[in-house]
Amino acid sequence: MRSILVFFTFIYISVAIAQQETMPNNKVQNYLNSIPNQPGVGQSPFTCYVIDLSNNKIIAKHQESMRIPAASTMKLVTTAAALNILGANYTFKTQLAYSGSLDKATKTLNGDLYIIGGGDPTLGSRYYTEDGEESDFLMAWADSIKESGILHINGRVVADGSAYEYQGSPSGWVWGDMGNYYGAGPNGLTIYDNMLKLYFDTKAIGSDAKLTCTIPYLPNFYLGGSIQAAKSSRDNAYVFGAPYSLDWYITGSIPYKREDFMVKAANPDPELTFTHEFNQALQAQGITIKYFPETKRNLLKDSNYQMPALKTIYTHESPSLLSIINLTNLYSVNLFAEHLLCEIAYKRKGIGSTHQGALIAKAYLSSKFDCSGLIMTDGSGLSRSNAMSAKFLVLLLKYMKGSNNYKNSLAVAGKKGTMRSIGRKTAASGRVIGKSGSMSKMKAYAGYVNSTTGKKLAYAMVMNNYNTPTYKVKGYFEKLMVLMATY
Structure with missing residues (x-):
């Protein structure tokens, strides 16, 4: 009996020693250990992982394999996959073409x-035009139509956004997000960031605001509900509506005594907006059009519809993929991220699909490193069905460490992008780069560190469902960044 007791005691001590040996002992780890003890944090899902990229040594870790939603840090996954699958110089192409015949x-x-x-x-x-110049490209297109010898259209303008599935919004997006501008979904024909600008006049506090204008024009769009004038300088209005539905609802409040106060909402039907905007541009250039504009989605409701043979007049190419990725990561542009993911599927499968894009992206990355810590359901991170571990994010960063294109797209602590407000006037400023992620009760950061001692680190930190103000969690993460920057 005594020998058995000695044996188990030996095993217990050996395990304890092994755990101590694998747990880092440094200022970063010591501070990380204290975060779960902070008020309102103890029961919160929290994953963190930091490594030295020169030797893969673990600098700090906490529940590093736990998969939890990580908000916009998902854009690190999407942009990495797009860079590798599509290439930095890839461009999106839009064509102008006609059916029938041209009487010269x-x-x-x-x-x-x-x-x-x-x-x-x-x-x-x-992100690519100045105020007031958003529709200049349409006028340039209209010029190209005139130059091709067309002054009269004995037909109609048809917008065809069928290259991407008419899904509207990715799976997992919640009702409270979809109607707001940051919840605009991808479309094969996206225009003006798929955003509606709703302009209101307000008077006395407590009075109802009056909708004065909607830009761009969206036929038959109806906005129900109401918003009140309030003693506040903030936009506290919330817009609700489903993709391809033209009956929407608004609630909340906006500042009182304002003229033309703008509330940004998602556009429920970008394809419909596109055809009307181009129709108007053509008419402004003196081109006559016999019938009202139409959309491919509406035409497909007729089971007998068949796509006619087309002759291409003009092809428009987008800025480079790298340019789009730079904006996606620096300013956390949800719509751009969703388009990147859909385009991966379009390139590989011939149809733009969030679901297929996610499968292809994960399959590609899984061929390069362990992706068991990734659950991907959209490209931007807005879906709460996404989940990632800190260890997965660091493995991704390790894989991409040799890509200057990738690293140069990231925000810089204390300097620029979505991380400009963290680490100001600290050692982290200019030394910590990465991608931030923020949603209700969710905070995340992941990226790289160039420390004052010359070390190159990769890090990820994600916390969900904390019962404390977000600024406090941000403060804990900022302290971690400062310690990493001086490690």
């Missing part, structure tokens, strides 16, 4: 003019 003598098109979408998310985007 009368400059009359006896057929329809088609806009064939290729998933370009930059058309009229605020």
Whole structure:
């Protein structure tokens, strides 16, 4: 009996020693150990992992294999996959084409003019145009139609966004997000960031705001509900609506005594907006059009519809994929990320699909390193069905460490992008780069560190469902960044 007791005591001591040997002992780890003891944090899912990229030595870890939603750090996955699968110089292409025949003598098109979408998310985007110049590309397109010898269209303008599935929004997006501008879903024909600008006039506190204008024009769009004027400088309005539904609802409040106060909402039908906007641009250039504009999605409701043979007039190419990725990571542009994921599927499968894009992206990355710590259901991280472990994120960063294109797309602590407000006037400023992630009761950061001692680190930290103000969690993470920057 005594020998058995000695044996188990030996085993217990050996396990304890092994655990101590594998647990790092340094200032980063010591501070990390204290975070779960902070008020409102103890029961929160929390995963963190830090390694030295020069030797793969673990610097700090806490529940590093736990998979939890990590908000916009999912864009690190999407942009890495897009860079590797599509390439930095890849471009999205949009075609103008026509059906029927062209009478060159009368400059009359006896057929329809088609806009064939290729998933370009930059058309009229605020990230690529100045205020007031969003529709300039449409006027340039209209010029190209005139130059091709068309002054009269004995048909209609048809917008075709069928390159991507007409899914509207990715699976897992919640009702409270889909109607707001950051919840705009991908479309084969995206225009103006798939955003509606709702303008309101407000008067006295407590009075109902009056909707004065909606830009761009969306036929038959109806906005129900109401928002009140409030003694506040903030936009506290929330818009609700489903993709391809034109009956929407708004609630909340906006500042009082304002004229043309803008509330940004998602566009429920970008394809419909596109065809009307281009129709208007053509008419502004003196081109006559016989029938009202149409969409491919609406035409497909007729089971007898068949796509006609088309002749291409003009092909528009987007800025490079790298340019789009830079904006996606630096400013956390959800729509761009969703387009990147859909385009991966379009390139490989011939149809843009969030689901297929996620499968292809994960399969590709799984061929390079262990992706068991990834559950991917969208490209932007807005879906709460996503989940990632800190260890997975660090493995991804390790795999991408040689890509300057990738690293240069990231925000810089204390300097630029979505991380400009963290680490200001600390050692982390300019030394910590990465991608932030924020949703209700969710905070995350992942990226690289160039420490003051010359070490190159990769890190990830994600916390969910904390019962404390977000600024406090941000403060804990900022302290970790400062300690990593001086490690």
